[in-house]
Amino acid sequence: MTQPEKDEKILRTFITVYCKKEHGTEELCDDCCDVLDYALNRLKKCPLDPKPMCKNCPVHCYKPEYRAKIKTIMKKAGITLILRGRLDLLWHYFF
């Protein structure tokens, strides 16, 4: 798997876990869909090659409002995944 593919998988997993827990939905709610779309779009347009993990990125291309959202999502979903013993998914947080 390439780094962008890994990043996409992590983003989808974390946002899905977060939405289910915080918004009680089976499918992603509109807000979380919006964040996921935004993040996938950033990923696609990432100017760095090779791409670092976003959390180690010197550019930080996200708008502040989205960066704040994704940070919250990664933190809350990360805690849930730790509690479920899914340490395999936590080799890094995104932000």
Ligand code: SF4
């Ligand atoms: S934050 Fe950095 S690594 Fe992540 S997508 Fe934007 S430019 Fe690329």
Ligand SMILES: [Zn+2]
């Ligand atoms: Zn949601």
